[in-house]
Amino acid sequence: MNADLLVDLDQYRANLAALRTYAPSALQMAVVKANAYGHGMVPMARAARQGGADWLGVATPAEALELRAAGDRGPLLCWLAVPGAPFAELIDADVEVTASGVDQLQAIAAAGDRPRVQLKVDTGLSRNGAFGPQWDDLVAAAARLQEAGSIEVTGIWSHFASADEPENPSNDHQESVFRAAVDQLAAAGVDPGLRHLANSAAAVTRPSSHFDLVRMGIAAYGIDPDPAVHVPEVRPVLTARTVLANVKRVPAGASVSYGWRWTADRETTLGLVPVGYGEGIHRTASNRAEVGFDGNRVPVRGTICMDQLVVDLGDQPARIGDPVTVFGPGDDGEPTAQDWADAAGTIAYEIVTRLAGRWSRTYRGER
Template sequence: MSNAELVVDLDQYRANLAALRAYAPDALQMAVVKANAYGHGTVPIARAARGAGVDWLGVATPQEALDLRASGDRGPLLCWLAIPGAPFAELVDADVDVTASGVDQLHAIAAAGERPRVQLKVDTGLSRNGAFGPQWDALVAAAARLQEAGTIEVTGVWSHFASADEPDHPANDHQESVFRAAVDQLASAGVDPGVRHLANSAAAVTRPSSHFDLVRIGIASYGIDPDPAVPVPEVRPVLTARTVLANVKRVPAGASVSYGWRWSADRETTLGLVPVGYGEGIHRTASNRAEVGFAGSRAPVRGTICMDQLVVDLGDRTARIGDRVTLFGPGDDGEPTAQDWADAAGTIAYEIVTRLAGRWSRTYRGER
């Protein structure tokens, strides 16, 4: 039996996808399930997404794509982050669309099997993966030659925003302009660009001009706003992280808590021991700042968060060993949300859910 549980509401996940489809009704929808589906569990989330009618799934690494195929997934699937020596032959055999970000990578994919399905990535200003300037020119020329020879099938062209979570940032207009020019360049070279996609969750909600043929829905599908500045009121959090009190003790004023004695009680109070810590992916930087949900209200974390446990201040509330504690969830019962923990830890909500690891058990509601 695990000390702590992640409860994933698949019905809510499906509802979120439907709500987000309404923002881009004329575009195909890709559910992004990379990084263990943002900590929610790749295979159950992917199956729920397929059941909800998504057109594509998206993952980062080749292994993520191959694991999905091994689970029985057979629909359109894009992989976009590969290093030299990647298992392109296995990806091609598994009918995975593979992204090429440069000429050498394109040739490696082309040599991996019979007419692989390739999507081309253009760097429009994020300066991560993808090709730009002369690199893009060369990639377009190589793709045109290989497609003309029947060696590859170009199925898409895409890029990624740097600042879609800041809708008024000038980078957004610039990147969309660069993307449109890149698509036109590909078409002028005689290559059908296939599925054109640029929009992530934030752009799907705030920037209709960027929808093109497909939108990639990641964080918002899990019910988390892309940024507090980009609220999506139609979605709700899918994940609840909960456990029970492992110990309860009454301590006097002056009692100090956890490593370093970074908090001391200014009154007599009740402390509750919560059996999760940074070994489960709980941010140590949230020490003395985060809160948990307890008995319909919140209780502050006191002292340093440890590897396996943290301490909360329950004040004068009645508490017993075994009482439920919710670290974060939708907020329906007064508990914090992942965004609240992000604010306490000085990070983003993406990281709060994605880094959950270690000794959690997972319960899926709404499996079909």
């Protein structure tokens, strides 16, 4: 099946350069977790290093170790580990790890010779990180272990809950809590090291949160963190493209796909697009999304299936094998990932990140 994700590495590097202008005094971390938001982790990591990213960020130990196995040797932070995580391997691979509690910090300290550790404080997202008395205990343990030479604290960080809503009062609250946590760590005799709080949205809209490093995720891939947080200097990196697998002329009254949720009110041409929810296409976008065909947008008709979806080509000439753009930058009138997110009732992050199954990937601008 000819279903391909075209990834523009030159554009990705250009996006990182453009985003650097928002936080010129801070280091830049390119976040490549979750297979680089669906773009392919190893090629995107390599392009990020070439583009001058100071750090890479991943969620899981497996992601960090995959990057090291692929040859990456630069500063790399891993932040999501469960009991039994391979801390010894991470330390041997010179990966900086995150501690979100005392037990985790002790496990890290026991796994290697003076491992480099960053501490995560929960400032209000109520996800990972230490909060309240847990943070007090983590600070005390970090001070004790560092004094004993068992660890080296290299950073403190947290994550916004509502940075994509710049006026949300939670942003002020979280930044205030973060500043207090930094001061508490310093008061315990531990140099906080790298302080980082800002994600893509905060890097663009909240200069006070830049501190020493900003973490560039979705915006680096050319997608706005939210429609309300538009970043005009970047453009999408990924184009999802395929070809028509079938073309047929149907009469008025012909119904389409499972459940007959769309019926033609006129004679029309239907095109079969050979991707579906097995490739990560959202079924919830049935009868709502569009694809690009021959310079036009054409609507998805009926229920999106596991391996295929149907589009209404109207009276446009079409042949089997003609190209289709499921989504892309929008330069040629095709829908974007945000358009698909709107149709599916979700966020653009999910549209690109969940791409899976039988796509191949083609990289433009490899060095």
